[in-house]
Amino acid sequence: MTSGIPDEYFVRGNIPMTKEEIRVLSISKLRLKEDSTIWDIGAGTGSVSVEAALAAKKGVVYSIEKEKEGIKLISENIKKFNVNNIVVVNGIAPDVLMDLPSPDRVFIGGTGDKMHHIFDIVTSKLKEKGIVVINGITLDTAYYANHYFKQKNYDVQTICVNVSVSREAGQKTMMVSQNPVYIISAKRE
Template identity: 50%
Template sequence: MSKWQYQVSGIPDAEFIRGGLPMTKEEVRAVAISKLRLKEDTVMYDIGAGTGSISIEAALVAKKGQIYAIEKEEEGMELIAQNMKQFGVDNIELIYGEAPEALADLPPVDRVLIGGSGGNLDQILEVVTDRLTPQGRVVVNAVTMNTLTAAYQKLEELDYHLDICNLAVTRTREVGSYQMFNGLNPVYIISGEKR
């Protein structure tokens, strides 16, 4: 049984086993999942899966689908496996390696989330575009202007219909008896639908 009993995304960050790797924050995850437009039987690649937080949330939505979590760090592989157990999901397949090479033996895909590209964004986008099913979607989470620009230019070149939003999250934190606001790094979410 899953630790998350709700029908919405945005699992609190503290519910995940995190280790030393960066993790997509819950508010960004909620928007990214909505931009993916998952169905119950979706096949998805999560490239640069990290702790597996997006893979977990996607697997909970696409219960009859298959999520491929691609990660190049051994620590990430261990964290994803631990989080899969914690949330009771079994429709995630762990793929150890770096994209695009790690995608070589994977089946056609409906949705792709790119959370980390290791500097290979152009090549990854070319490979996943060739594998996308009709009306397939790609979502890129970008924390740098470089990634935002590269994703925009390449997806335009590959003839995607694009939607870009910026998410700037500010959370409260306790400082003594006061509630202070603490801003998180802004994230650009680039959504592309294959024409």
């Protein structure tokens, strides 16, 4: 299976999911290795966890989600894609992070109102030359993540992705834009 699993292949519910095009770019920014230890914070349906697990076949993905529906969806997607290197962690970040093994890579898809505390724990546990990728839909998230990681002397890059997807409109095809997403990648030197 290649990266960029179509969204409709995932079992979905009312939990947010990182869409295919954003997921592909975010995972590419993680620069995964075959044996990476990965945290997926705010895992939602587990779409990033599944794709990361497929890329890091000899690694482990810790899929962290607080919502019961999300935990159920992650478990269903693990079965559907037959990946056995995902550990589902039911709990609230940052509370559950301290007991996890130190990661090489961290994907943050959601922080609620605990961004600062999550960033503090991530930076305290991230291995040398580790990479953190944060997805945000607000300017506030992009600004705060940039500022935070630059203050910690990480190499930081931000991209803003605007994706439009085609949709039939009678006899014609129109483009429907999705929300812009900021993808912030921060590498520990």
